[in-house]
Amino acid sequence: MKGRTMAELKVGDFAEHTKTISESDVYLFAGITGDLNPAHINAVEAEKGMFKGRIAHGMLSAGLVSAVLGMQLPGPGTIYMSQTLKFTAPVKFGDTITARAEVIDRNVDRNRITLKTTCTNQAGKVVLDGEALAMPPKE
Amino acid sequence: MKGRTMAELKVGDFAEHTKTISESDVYLFAGITGDLNPAHINAVEAEKGMFKGRIAHGMLSAGLVSAVLGMQLPGPGTIYMSQTLKFTAPVKFGDTITARAEVIDRNVDRNRITLKTTCTNQAGKVVLDGEALAMPPKE
Amino acid sequence: MKGRTMAELKVGDFAEHTKTISESDVYLFAGITGDLNPAHINAVEAEKGMFKGRIAHGMLSAGLVSAVLGMQLPGPGTIYMSQTLKFTAPVKFGDTITARAEVIDRNVDRNRITLKTTCTNQAGKVVLDGEALAMPPKE
């Protein structure tokens, strides 16, 4: 149940988590967070808007990134320190999103790794881009 | 149903959204995102860890920030461009978190605002800190 | 799978449905309906208020009444026509609520029954009171 330690990580290591985003994912996310923006829960209004339909919360995709770090790379025991997020394209209901994290830097002295984090849809379009800083679990 | 336009926003404007984070919030968030890290859903393991109990996902607090932007400031019609997040303290089940966004810069020519975004717990401790960049709705 | 027809119903017939109202019931109800009133989801604020803590939505208790009509009396096939609701006392998290419906009038010609509908907590206090009008399933 413990993730990888610094010694078990190297630059270029990566992991992914893929999910098709459902209406119920978005509706539950709206309910949990209170983000009931019409773009997410009002089909009539959203169809008039620039995305021609309801879209998922950007932060839901960010949650998939969090899943990669918390479950796989480095995995359980990781301390999530910071994250940058650029929302580069909308996620529609039914889109299949792949969150990917890849180690791009290791600071062995301070026990910190930097990961490039992206979410990509089924067409290969990047919908979320950024970097994470995390402390891998100790020995 | 439309949020505030650039002309209706000024530096210093702020809005808040407060929620007591429940076990069910964290469990649903885990289910939606797939972040089933034991820190969030395994009480036995979590009690042995550094936070002495299960904690909420950092990205759940980030979702409360998203709610402030999407619902209030600027509100519906906003395009969320980017967000930086520093996870500065754990959120325990039952903590009451206030997400706050405050306008700190306006770029009228490009229709972009920068907001300082924080989440604070019931004791006044900052648990999440960062900045958001967003495009307010047009006239 | 069909409920009772008019011929199978008489004045005085009643049915009940009991549930202990959990935090997760209230939180999901808030998320579904968008009623994120601090009285329901903000423990700090609610403790300062007149009920000394978070309370359930009145309409959640009304949902338990709906369950009695839809599941038992008259049951599947019923057309729910109207309902009056008096919210007479708060429902706290952890309260055990019994919804009860009792037939108080039958209009055979128009196939309509009137039911007295109440919700009572574990201390016997009525928290919701009213009347329902419904059309039982046909033969």
Place this chain on the structure above:
Amino acid sequence: MKGRTMAELKVGDFAEHTKTISESDVYLFAGITGDLNPAHINAVEAEKGMFKGRIAHGMLSAGLVSAVLGMQLPGPGTIYMSQTLKFTAPVKFGDTITARAEVIDRNVDRNRITLKTTCTNQAGKVVLDGEALAMPPKE
């Protein structure tokens, strides 16, 4: 975080809350309330019935009315006293429902307001009609 007081309310004031009702809304509502009537959760049975498909619980629409009162008019601090509900048309999965509350009477001496409350679908058809009585928050 406080709603409008009597002094801030006048006859004709109104507020709205719109949501596209999803299958997950109805399923969660069914789970919370225990109203597992086949009309809501059994597509095979419901398609044989008079509405030609599964429909939402009438009380779910009533929950949207509750959201308008609790969040906007009068808003936080309101005491919800009573509500009448006429279920005038079915709500199908995917319907976009607008709950609206409008102040139609003020009793300043007793600090009570009466609101006309309706839910309308995307085609403009009224699906729920009634009146609410509420006490606005005090100064």
